[in-house]
Structure formats: structure tokens, C-alpha cells
Amino acid sequence: MLKDSAQSKEHANGVMSKGRTGIADSNELSSSAHALRVKLDREAEEAEDLKKKEIDALMGETKYLKGVADGDRQSADAALKSANAKLDSAEDEIEKQKHIYSDAMAKLKKAKASEEAGTADIAKAKDMKESAEHEREVATTDKAQGSHALTAGKAAAKKAEEAQEHVDEETDKVGALEAQALHKSASHRICVDVPGVRLREASKASGFAPIAVEKDVSTATKCIDWCKQHEECMQVTYSTGNKGCYLFSKATTEAWQWSDSYNASYCADSKEKDHLMNMVKQVFSQKPAISEAVACSWAGDDCSQTKCCNDATCSWDLKGCKGYSCYQQPGGSAQCAETASWSTGTIIGGPRKVREVAKAEDGITVQGTSLFCFCVVMWDQPATMQAMDPESAVANNFKEKKLSIFQCEEHAFFDGLPTGSGHNIDSFTHAWQQVKKDGRWKRHDWTVKVDADAVFFPNRLKMHLDKLRTPKGSKVYLENINYQF
Numbered sequence: 001m002l003k004d005s006a007q008s009k010e011h012a013n014g015v016m017s018k019g020r021t022g023i024a025d026s027n028e029l030s031s032s033a034h035a036l037r038v039k040l041d042r043e044a045e046e047a048e049d050l051k052k053k054e055i056d057a058l059m060g061e062t063k064y065l066k067g068v069a070d071g072d073r074q075s076a077d078a079a080l081k082s083a084n085a086k087l088d089s090a091e092d093e094i095e096k097q098k099h100i101y102s103d104a105m106a107k108l109k110k111a112k113a114s115e116e117a118g119t120a121d122i123a124k125a126k127d128m129k130e131s132a133e134h135e136r137e138v139a140t141t142d143k144a145q146g147s148h149a150l151t152a153g154k155a156a157a158k159k160a161e162e163a164q165e166h167v168d169e170e171t172d173k174v175g176a177l178e179a180q181a182l183h184k185s186a187s188h189r190i191c192v193d194v195p196g197v198r199l200r201e202a203s204k205a206s207g208f209a210p211i212a213v214e215k216d217v218s219t220a221t222k223c224i225d226w227c228k229q230h231e232e233c234m235q236v237t238y239s240t241g242n243k244g245c246y247l248f249s250k251a252t253t254e255a256w257q258w259s260d261s262y263n264a265s266y267c268a269d270s271k272e273k274d275h276l277m278n279m280v281k282q283v284f285s286q287k288p289a290i291s292e293a294v295a296c297s298w299a300g301d302d303c304s305q306t307k308c309c310n311d312a313t314c315s316w317d318l319k320g321c322k323g324y325s326c327y328q329q330p331g332g333s334a335q336c337a338e339t340a341s342w343s344t345g346t347i348i349g350g351p352r353k354v355r356e357v358a359k360a361e362d363g364i365t366v367q368g369t370s371l372f373c374f375c376v377v378m379w380d381q382p383a384t385m386q387a388m389d390p391e392s393a394v395a396n397n398f399k400e401k402k403l404s405i406f407q408c409e410e411h412a413f414f415d416g417l418p419t420g421s422g423h424n425i426d427s428f429t430h431a432w433q434q435v436k437k438d439g440r441w442k443r444h445d446w447t448v449k450v451d452a453d454a455v456f457f458p459n460r461l462k463m464h465l466d467k468l469r470t471p472k473g474s475k476v477y478l479e480n481i482n483y484q485f
Helices: 002-187 220-229 272-284 393-403 423-438 460-466
Strands: 188-197 234-239 246-248 254-271 312-313 322-323 323-329 334-337 346-351 371-377 410-415 446-449
Touching: 002 188, 002 220, 188 234, 188 272, 220 234, 220 246, 220 254, 220 346, 234 334, 272 323, 371 393, 371 423, 371 460, 410 423, 423 446, 446 460
Parallel strands: 371 410, 371 446
Antiparallel strands: 188 254, 234 246, 234 254, 312 322, 323 334, 323 346
């Protein structure tokens, strides 16, 4: 163990000796390194100075080259600008030359067209000259032929005049013969009048046109005379409304309308006068007895002549209504006023009385069933109750389906006034005024006011009207509801 320790000690001494030697070497190396670093620093400074000089030289050269380049660029820009200006000028000149060329070509084309037109005109002029020469030759020939034709035309015109004179003479002869024949017919025929009636048409109307005489049926007398002059004419109806003369070869005793605007006549041989008179009696036996309309006065008006009043007053619930009375005042005048127990006057007349028209007996002319139906509609008014359609919607519905009033002979819609159903008297009065102004009601037997929400069947109404047998021309209205409503 001691041996090992001695060996270790020797080894340590050896290491220490080497360490000392290493330190000396290191110091020497450090000195060398320092000298080398100083040398390198000096060389770096020299290299940096050299680099700076080279950079300065390059910068100077660059600045010089940039100046040269800027000058060259300015020269180049000026040259380019000059070149562009020359190019623009050249292009303008080219465009100018193009316009000059185009104008020249147009003038050349026009000159060619003028040349061609001139050539065509020359050819046309030659043709016209040749045609004119031909026409002159033809005209010379036509002139000769025209002279001949003129002579022939004059001769033909003279013959035509002579022929016309002959025709006039023959027409006069025919007219004289026709007039003689008409006079002869009228001399043994007779006509009896049936005034104020339009008879049914037993045959198609005939004009009984004349042959040569003039026909004039502008009045009732002339119309009857024309029928009297023709053997085949048996019945006449003259209408003062349109001054129409209607002649028939057959006669009927059935009266159609009773009106002062019509005048009917029967014509036949004088021997049949009694027969004609019997026909007249048959016609007049059909004439209904028409009661005259009763004129009554309104409240505040003088009722001394009418002795009846139109107005009525009702209780608030409309369950009781009483007509006005005509009161004679002490001064002699009379006025319609409410009927009361107290009054300073004497009652000389009462309210208008409701009259019923009796049915016409068999054989009496009755009112027809032709209907003019109208409906009063508030087109813009909403429904009066919830869950109900407005009357305009109902009207448009049957209008679209052509039902209700569309099934009458004629129909119309009239606008109502903006009032409620409880105060619709003014609206109804206004509607009837419109109906009167419209005038179409005159062409029909009955005028019917139909509510938009009413279920209306015109044919059922006609059935009831036919059963009424209302005398023709009666001034009546049908009451289908209590007026107190």
C-alpha cells in the first residue's frame, strides 16, 4: 500500500512539472496571439480605409453616371415627345387625306350616277319623243274618229231625250191610269175609324208601294186614304209618336193598346159598312173602364178643390197611423193638417182613400206582363250586420249569373243615397225620380223595384200578374207589404 502511495506521489509531481511547462508555453502563445491580433486589427483598419475609399470612388462614379443618365433621359423624353407630336401630325394628315379621298370617291360615285341618270334621261327623252310622235299620229286619227263619235253622240243624246220624253209621257199615262184606278177603288170603298186604339197585327205590314204616283202618308187622314185606294188593304194603324203609317191586308178585332197616340181604321167595300161597324163595336167592347186618378193635396197646400190629403202621421212605433184632414178656415181657404180633436176649422175632406181596381171581365183588354225591373244599390256601403255580405256583393253575384232583374224584358241599376235602412224614404224617392228620367219603363206594362237581397223570380211574378186581369191602361200599383213597415 505504501508502495502504491509513493507511486502516486511521483505521478503527481510529474504532472505538476508538466503543468508548469504548459503555463510557460501558454504565456508564450498568449503573447504571440496578442501580436497577431494587433497585426490583424491594423490590417482590418487598412482594409476598412481602402473599402471606404473604394465606396467613395464608386459613389462619385455613380453620381456622375446618374447625371449622365438623367441628361440622356431628358433628351430621350424630348425626342419621344417630338416623335409623338410628329406621329399625331402624321395621323391627322392621314385622316385628312382619308376624308379627301372619301369625298373624292363620293363625288366620283355621284358623277357616275349623274352620268348614268343622264344617259337614262337621254334614252327616256328619246322614248318620249317617239311616243309623242306616235300619240300625235294616234291623236290625229282619234280626232277624226272623235268628230265622228261626237256627231254620233249628239244623235244618240237626241234619241235619249226623245226616249225620255216618251218615257215621261208613258209615265204620266201610267200615273194617270194608276190615279184613276186608285180613285175608282176609293169610290166604292169605305173606311171607319177606331180612334185611340192599336189593333193586333193579323198579318205582316205592307207598304202598298205606288207605281208612278207619289205616296204621301204623313198624316192619319192621308194614311187612311192610301189604304182606301187599295183593294187589298183592310186595316190601318197610325202612330202620332213616330208618324208611322202601318197598312195590313188582313184585319183583326183584337185590341192591343188603348192610347190617344194611336188611330186605327178598317177599310172595305161600301157594301160591308155594317160589317165594319160591327168590328168597331167588337173592338170597343174590349175597352176597359179606367178610373181617373184622384188628385189630393199635401200638407200646407190648398185643399178646397181636392178635398183630400196625401200626408199621414204615425206613432213612434208605427203601429198606428192616421191620415191628414182638409180643414176649412174661417177666411175661406182650406189646408191639409193633422187630424185632431182641436181645430179652428171645419173638416171638409179626409185622407186619400185606397182604391182597388176590379178584375177585367172576359173580352176586356188586360194589361200585359212585360217587365221593366230596377234595383237600387249602395255600391260602396259596407254590410249593415256582421257575418253578412254588403248589398253590392249580392248584386254583383246575380249580375254575374244573369239572374233576378236580368230575367226581365229590361232592367237597370240606380245608385242609392247614403242613408240607412231606417231612413231610406229619400233614397227611394230619388230612385223613382231616376226611373222616370230614364224613360225605359214606358215600353213595358209593369215597373218593378227589386231589393238587392230579395229572391226574385220574374216568371212567378208574371204568373200572378196574368191572374190579376188588370184592365189595360189602369193607373195601379201592387201593394205587397204593409206601408207601416
